[in-house]
Amino acid sequence: MRRFTWLAPTLYIIFLLLPIYWLLNMSFKTTNEILGTFTLWPQEFTLDNYRKIFTDPTWYNGYFNSIIYVVMNTAISVTAALPAAYAFSRYRFLGDKHLFFWLLTNRMAPPAVFALPFFQLYSAFGLFDTHIAVALAHCLFNIPLAVWILEGFMSSVPRELDETAYVDGYPFWRFFIKIFLPTISAGIGVAAFFCFMFSWVELLLAKTLTSVAAKPIAATMTRTASTSGYELGLLAAAGCLTIIPGAFVIYFVRNYIAKGFALGRV
């Protein structure tokens, strides 16, 4: 029996990697090959799909747009969540527990609920089709999440650390920036990661709030499918490139996420 212990994990990994392999496989094929024959690897290996993405502004701008609003959103969410999480973890005030719970209820409604009011509101303020519009819209979901995660990390830091710093003579903000933030850097990493991921994969609001100037990559991918027939190879290449930023970010925060799980907050 022991000789086959490698079997289960191997099958599992193959099962997990199959869709990604298939995407990669398709991205190096021509659309004709994809539609015409069933091949396990590209018969006519081509980089044309990638070339098109890197040279056509409607494609590569999609990446830029996505990254711009995702980074904006992550920065705004974490910056806004830090003081909020500190307040929840350190102070007691009327209704704090209820407020903390109700923060999360923003995540209970599907984004579609907010698509119409947001579209109307952002149009009225002239923010339609801007990066900041998408970044702000995503804050609705990301700030509560970031507060929730950061509060867990902050509560694991003993209150005595704050006291010691005050006794040593640190004013609040100096303590917060020089001592407290580095102490919970793992938590900030995890919170930023989740904000990044959510904003990166969210399609509905991003698509509703943009048309040309801030059109995200995911929206570009869905629209191309209907214009000039099926460019499946091109879509697969775009898909592969879309995976990369997420994988990159995960690689950097993987250890912190384990810590977050240990605290029961992720």
Added chain:
Amino acid sequence: MSLIFKDVVKKVGAETHIYPCSLELAPEGFNILLGTTLSGKTSLMHLMAGLERPTSGEVWFDGADVTGISVQKRNVSMVHQQFINYPNFTVYENIASPLRVTHMDRAEVDKRVREIADLLQLTPMLERRPSQLSGGQQQRTALARALVKDADLVLLDEPLANLDFKLREELRDELPRLFAGRKCTVVYATTEPSEALLLGGHTATLHEGRVTQFGPTAALYRQPGDLLSAQVFSDPPINVATVRKRGARFHLTEQVSWPVPKAQKALSDGSYTIGTRPHLISPVRTSKSAVKIEGDVLITELSGSESVIHFDLGQQTWISQSHGIHPFEVGERVSFYAELAKSMYFDREGKLL
């Protein structure tokens, strides 16, 4: 140079954490706050440091009212029970941090940090992070940070409680030496009466948010002002019983009685409370004046050279602490010899007579 509390009260919501408290700390030597967990030691320290403001009352330091002054502006330092250091700083930066906040000259900071690190045997660890140190070294770092800035008031909140036995003894022996020659008021919180006796100085006994008594440690131990202070300042717990004075004798029961000591001769007949320290009770007859009492053994705790025996004496549990090993069985009926005449006598309100 001293700290004075004037009718300080601390309430949090509906709860009272500190009942009206007036206290004048001794300017030198250790001021010990002795009390069980939740007796208000930490609350009192927060008030002393200025981390919290009293609900009413005044705090005076060195002849000035400091009640409303924030902790950053007072020259205090504090060491907690948990090992609290700044995790992102090295040991050197940790010790230097209170000085750097004041924008002190670099060379002066360096000189002071190295001096104090040397005193606390931290010199080889200066470049390490607190997480790479043992518990004892982490607490030494915290102590070094508290000492380096020459604070007027140093608060030590059970600094040794989280250390293992050996380290605790070692550091406790060092403490008086560390503070010798420093002009600062030291406040030391502990749950252990023996620690208070070892460190000497002055002691305040605390019970459920009340300072029951304050005075020189040894005198307080010998002559507690009331039953509550005696109970706080006794380990193992002091034995308490109601006795009746009839003429020239005190009666615990009809059979157990002893002559009234000189000091209590003037008391009128009636009922009183006695507090008898466990070391006055032994299963071996040591003196003629000892009174024989009988009880059923409940627990025997044998340490290397000492026996602590809990026994059932009618309604209450009494404790005997004696030299030698006395391995009684649980439930065994044993005769103890108690020097009840040497007990402390309290009136019905608990005042020492």
